[in-house]
Amino acid sequence: MRNGVAHFSDDKLAEVHYQNYMKKVKAAFISLKLPIGDIEEVENQTSFPTAEVNNLQVELLKAKSDLQEVQNTVQRKEKEVEALTQEINSRIESFCSLAFKPSHQIIKRSSDVTKIMKKMEKLENESAGAVSTIYLSGIPGCGKSQIARQIGQEYLDKRSCESEGLMFVATLNAETSQTLADSFLSLAKHLGVTEYTLTNLTTSKVGRPKETIQHLKLLICPKMKQLSNWLIIADNVVDLSLVRNDLPPSGSKAWGNGQVLITTQDCSTIPSKAPHTFHKSLSQGMQMEDAVELLKEVSQIRNHEEVEKVAEVLEYQPLALAAAAVHVQTVVSNGSPNYGWKSYMETFVCGKRETTEEPLVKQNAAYSTTMTTAIKMAIARASESDEVLRQAFCCLSLSAKDALPVEALVNFVKICTTEQTEELIRAKILKSSFIICLHGEGGAPEYLRVHNIVHEVLKTICMSDVEFTERVRYISAAIKTFHSLIKAKEGLLKWSGHACAK
Numbered sequence: 312m313r314n315g316v317a318h319f320s321d322d323k324l325a326e327v328h329y330q331n332y333m334k335k336v337k338a339a340f341i342s343l344k345l346p347i348g349d350i351e352e353v354e355n356q357t358s359f360p361t362a363e364v365n366n367l368q369v370e371l372l373k374a375k376s377d378l379q380e381v382q383n384t385v386q387r388k389e390k391e392v393e394a395l396t397q398e399i400n401s402r403i404e405s406f407c408s409l410a411f412k413p414s415h416q417i418i419k420r421s422s423d424v425t426k427i428m429k430k431m432e433k434l435e436n437e438s439a440g441a442v443s444t445i446y447l448s449g450i451p452g453c454g455k456s457q458i459a460r461q462i463g464q465e466y467l468d469k470r471s472c473e474s475e476g477l478m479f480v481a482t483l484n485a486e487t488s489q490t491l492a493d494s495f496l497s498l499a500k501h502l503g504v505t506e507y508t509l510t511n512l513t514t515s516k517v518g519r520p521k522e523t524i525q526h527l528k529l530l531i532c533p534k535m536k537q538l539s540n541w542l543i544i545a546d547n548v549v550d551l552s553l554v555r556n557d558l559p560p561s562g563s564k565a566w567g568n569g570q571v572l573i574t575t576q577d578c579s580t581i582p583s584k585a586p587h588t589f590h591k592s593l594s595q596g597m598q599m600e601d602a603v604e605l606l607k608e609v610s611q612i613r614n615h616e617e618v619e620k621v622a623e624v625l626e627y628q629p630l631a632l633a634a635a636a637v638h639v640q641t642v643v644s645n646g647s648p649n650y651g652w653k654s655y656m657e658t659f660v661c662g663k664r665e666t667t668e669e670p671l672v673k674q675n676a677a678y679s680t681t682m683t684t685a686i687k688m689a690i691a692r693a694s695e696s697d698e699v700l701r702q703a704f705c706c707l708s709l710s711a712k713d714a715l716p717v718e719a720l721v722n723f724v725k726i727c728t729t730e731q732t733e734e735l736i737r738a739k740i741l742k743s744s745f746i747i748c749l750h751g752e753g754g755a756p757e758y759l760r761v762h763n764i765v766h767e768v769l770k771t772i773c774m775s776d777v778e779f780t781e782r783v784r785y786i787s788a789a790i791k792t793f794h795s796l797i798k799a800k801e802g803l804l805k806w807s808g809h810a811c812a813k
Contacts, residue, residue, distance in 0.1 A: 312336070330354075390507055403503050403537060407467045407480045409460045410546055411677040415637060416608040417457065418601050423593070424461050428469075430589050431462075431570060438587050444561040444571045448578045448744045449593035450762060451685035452630030455574035458593060459544045462572065466542050476539025485545040485554050485573075492520035495527040498543075502534040524557045532566055535559075541569035548575035549692070555580075561587040576689050578744045579697065594744060594762070596627030605629065606652075609636030612643070617652035624659065626762050630671075630682045635659075637674065638667040664767070686768050690745065699739040702727045703746070708773035709789050712766045714749055714758035716813055717741075719792050726788040751809075 312332060316324065333354050340347045353359075427445070434443045447455045463480040470478050479501065483494035499509055504527075512526055535541055548554055551573070558573075559566040575581075581590050596602065602622040607613055609632075625631040635655060642650045658667060668681035680688070694701040706723040707715075717737065724736045731739075741748055741756055745765050751757035761769070774782055796813075803810035 403477055403534065405467075405471070405478050406501050407463065408482050408497070408501070409463050409480065410456050410482050410544070412460065413457070413633065413677040414675050415633060415671075416605075418597070418605045418608065419461060420454070420458060420597060420601055422598055422601075423458060424465055427458070427462060427591055428465060430591070431466075431572075434587070434589050435568075435570060438562070440564055440568050441587060442559045442561055442563045442566050442569055442571060443587040443589075444558075444573065446581050446588065446590040447572065447574045447593055448576065448581065448590065450628075450744055450765060451576060451689050452628050452682035452764075453593045453596055454629035455593055456546050457629065459546060459572055459574050463542060463544055470540050474539050478538055478540040480542045480544070482544040482546055485548045485558075487549070488520040488524070488553065488557075491545075491554060491557060492523045492527070495524055495531070499527050499531055502531055504530045504534070521557070528557075532559075535569065536565075536567040538567060538569075541567065543569065543571050545571060545573045548573055548577065550696075551575055551577045551580045561585070576744050578742045579739065581742075592744065594747060597629055597632070599623075599627060602627040602629075602632055605632050606636050609633060610639040610643075612639060612651060617656060621652050621656060624656070624763070626764075628682070628762065628764070630678070630685075631668075631764065634668040634671040634682060637671040641670045641674075664764070683764065683768060686765060687772060690765070690768060690772065693743070693745065697739060698728055699724055699731055699736050700743055700745075703740050703743075704769050705773050705777075705785050706789060706792075707761055707766065708769035709785060712760070712763060714760040716796060717748075717756050717759055719796055720759055722795065723788055723792045726791060727785070 312335065316332070333350065337347050337350055337354075340350060427447075431443075431445055434445070437443075447459060449455055459482075463482065467478070467480045481494075481498050481501065483498070484490040485494070496509060496513065500506075508530065512523060512530075543559065545554065545558055558571050559569065561571075578592075582588055583590075597605065599619075599622060602625075603615075603618055606618050606622060612618075621635060622632065625635060639650065639652065639655050655667070665681060665683040668683060672678050672681050690704060694704055702724040703720055705727070706720055717740075720740055721733060721737050724731070724740070725733055740746060740759065745761055747760050747762070748756045749758040749760065774785075777785070800807075800810045800813060
């Protein structure tokens with residue numbers, strides 16, 4: 312009977328067969344007059360969980376688990392081999408990725424682009440194969456992104472003609488860590504990093520953009536060394552200190568022969584005269600001829616009536632000019648054919664500037680906010696991050712829009728806050744992209760002013776939440792500042808026309 316069941320391949324026995332075996336056993340024991348108590352105890356059992364059986368079951372489960380793990384490893388390795396094969400066989404090609412182009416007519420700023428390109432070429436030659444960095448700074452709407460776009464296109468066209476080697480121009484959206492990580496993913500795809508690798512990376516690094524960027528840099532860096540030239544445009548950097556370590560570092564030769572072009576409103580941490588770097592402020596806006604041409608092209612109003620005056624009032628700022636031209640064109644083409652620049656100026660003078668900016672944002676994907684809104688947000692960020700700038704903005708909001716002597720602003724901030732030295736206050740004010748510095752005959756900073764639109768925004772927001780007593784304190788500080796300035800220059804009035812003017 313033992314031999315009948317011991318060699319079953321299955322570990323189960325049908326109930327009817329089991330009971331038949333039990334009957335035969337009992338009959339045999341009864342015939343031999345042996346006790347059957349133990350037999351009766353197991354007669355109705357449905358299983359026999361002995362230690363040996365339990366151990367075998369554990370071992371069986373472990374064996375199944377090990378087998379599954381081996382199968383998973385094999386599948387994973389097969390995918391890795393396939394991915395590596397794709398990467399080895401993939402062929403990097405030259406490419407160009409640029410920022411959104413406005414849907415309206417644009418004017419090529421040839422003069423500005425040419426000057427910056429010459430500086431870039433000089434910087435590249437001096438860097439001798441190391442990464443060099445170009446900073447384009449200015450207030451929102453001064454045309455940083457579009458200048459960078461035109462430089463990117465010019466760079467590609469020029470290098471394609473000069474060399475047969477591989478190259479690329481890539482634009483990274485550096486507004487936040489997340490947008491920068493997404494842009495690096497796109498760059499990695501262009502450079503032949505496989506979808507398998509990128510999918511695994513993004514899955515494992517969800518919610519950790521900084522870690523994702525660092526891993527992507529490790530994948531991208533070896534690829535970039537295979538190219539003869541490259542240009543990375545890090546566009547719309549809000550806080551330079553947050554993204555600096557995410558970009559190829561200035562002076563490094565590990566990334567091959569390339570340049571990084573950064574557009575930012577944040578001048579506070581741009582290095583001054585550092586090796587392998589160049590800084591250009593675009594706050595002055597467009598050339599007058601380009602500004603007039605942009606107004607005429609976009610508005611489709613070709614006459615010169617008031618157009619130069621409009622360009623001057625808008626201080627040649629590209630976004631302001633485009634908004635004005637789109638507004639005029641929209642009004643003219645929708646029931647008001649006689650509306651022109653004179654009518655626009657009347658609307659503008661009435662304080663409805665922000666209203667005239669809305670059609671451009673609604674019609675154009677290249678612009679996410681109006682210029683006024685963008686400046687409000689930028690000033691709020693600057694005020695929040697730096698006490699010196701917050702106090703300086705308060706002084707400017709209390710003053711007329713005329714230029715102020717540098718020492719007036721420095722003294723005001725010094726009266727309102729005692730935590731900073733005079734030298735540091737001066738340096739922070741002069742580095743701000745919102746403040747325009749006017750130099751004297753010797754080249755030293757003499758006066759400061761802000762753009763009309765910045766002054767309008769400052770008047771609106773700086774004192775809006777300030778309590779009465781605090782407002783009085785600011786006005787008192789302003790009066791003290793200007794009074795002391797007048798007293799200091801009184802003795803020079805007979806001898807210095809400059810002192811009289813000041």
